[in-house]
Amino acid sequence: MTDETSNGGNATMDRGVSTRVAMLRRIEYLLAGLLILFFFWSISLAKDVVMPIVLGLLIALTLSPVVRFFRRWGVPEALSAIVLVVTFGVVAGLGLYMLSGPAGTLVDEVPRIRFELREKMEAFESHIRQVQEASEEMRNLTGGGDDTPGQDEERIVVSDQPGMLSMALSSLAGLGSSIFIALILAMFLLAAGDMYQRKLVEALPTLTDKKRALRISNDIERQISRYLAAITVINICLGMAVGLVLYLLGMPYAYLWGTAAFALNYVPFIGALTGVVACAAVSLVAFDTVGAALLPPLAYLLLTSLEGQMLTPWLVGRHLKLNAAVVFVAVVFWAWLWGVMGALMAVPFLVFLKVVCDHIPALQVFGSFLSGREDPMGVTGPPVSAGSGSAGH
Structure with a gap:
């Protein structure tokens, strides 16, 4: 008992x-x-401080292989960092200055474009209303009519408020100071060389942790620098192609559209969609016939689709494989949290997170969700395009 x-x-x-x-x-x-x-919540409140720091880290990661290459040839890291950052800043400043005139002219013409677009939309609405009235008469003749009060007063309205344009311009105005701070920080990080990496390794207690931290650090630098360098080259080619094709089609400000395609293509999914919609809106005003007006946006869509389905998976897919759905959610989330810059940084954030998860056993299950799908033979399918909005499914 x-x-x-x-x-x-x-x-x-x-x-x-x-x-x-x-x-x-x-x-x-x-x-x-x-x-x-x-x-x-904290990084959302501290966006103005945290965002330039993160951007500076990304710039430093992208340019660090170049600094290391010049170091092998005896060039001091501080000198390489100063030359690279100053060159980057001067080229970006000259490009923005050269585009400021045409961009300002296009912005000044926005009211006229909006007015003409409203007129064309109202003409299109009148055709739809005639079809609706004819179908309503047919239903009345057959005894199935049902008059809906206020139906004839429906209109397609194009708002006169600046809305998204003003938000974009204000965002770009704040972007200049963030880029300046990021460039200064990137210069200091590049000039320091491997100092911070050595300090991180020295701070860890065990040899296993030191090796793991070194692998994670090297892998993050390699993945992000490859990704950003490859995407930049791809976006340059895409911007040149879009500008040339739209110029041949007679689209106004063709080189400005090429530059917009280059910049927007850094944002997966949303960037290409924004470019196509904006191109279609201006094209409807610039051309007299519907057929001619449809050619520029269709050409823009075709080029971004080719880039997203063929060029980017071929160049980037061998080194970077991310789940398309996860990339889309990340872009939407960071765009909501940090605006345009958040959308630009969404994929590098995912690369950073995936590398960390792949090297830590407890997080490898979560890292597998970030990867692109694998076929039965064990070969991973094409990754998400980091700009056009097309993804390998």
Whole structure:
């Protein structure tokens, strides 16, 4: 009897311990979720400070292989960093200055474009209304008519408010100061060479942790620098192709559209869609016939689709494989959190997260969700295009 009582008491104690352990795990998960929410809330509030720092890190990661290449030839890292950053800033400044005139002219013509677009939309609406009236008469003749009050007063309205244009211009105005701060930070990081990497390795206690940190650091630098360098070359080619094709089609400000295609293609999915819609709106005003007006946006869509389905998977897919759905969610989330710059940084953030997950055993399951799908033979399918909005499915 004593043994049975003792066994019963031990069983009750074990169940109590199991219950407490389960409760502690739930509390840990809850605290981890609250910590994540607090983290994103904090970086949202500190966007003006955190965003230039992150951009500077990305620029430093992109240019670090170039600095390392010149170091092998005896060029000091500080000199290479200064030359690269100054060259980057001067080229970007000259490009913006050369485009400021045509861009300003196009912005000044926005009211006229909006007015003419409204007129064409109203003409299109009148045709639709005639078809609706004819179908309504047919239903009345057959006894199935049902008059809807206020139906004839429906109109297609193009808002006179500046809306997204003003938001984009204000965002670009704030972007200039962020880029300047990021370039200065990138120059300091590049001039320091491998100092911060060595300090990180030295700070870790065990040899295993040191090796893992070194692998993660090298892999992050290699993946992000390859990705950004490849996407930049691809976007330059795409911008030149879009500008040339639209020029041959007679589209106004063709070189400005090429530059817009280059810049917008850094944003997956949303960038290409924005470019096609904007090109279609201006094309409807610039050309008299519907057929001629449809050619520029269709050409823009065709070029971005070719880039997204063929060129980018071929050049980037061998080194970077990300889940298209995860990339889309990341772009939407970071665009909501940080605006345009957040959308630009969404894919590098995912690359950073995937590299960390791949090297830490406890996070490898989560890292597998970030990867592109694998076929039965074990070959990963084409990755998401990092600009056109097309993805390998």
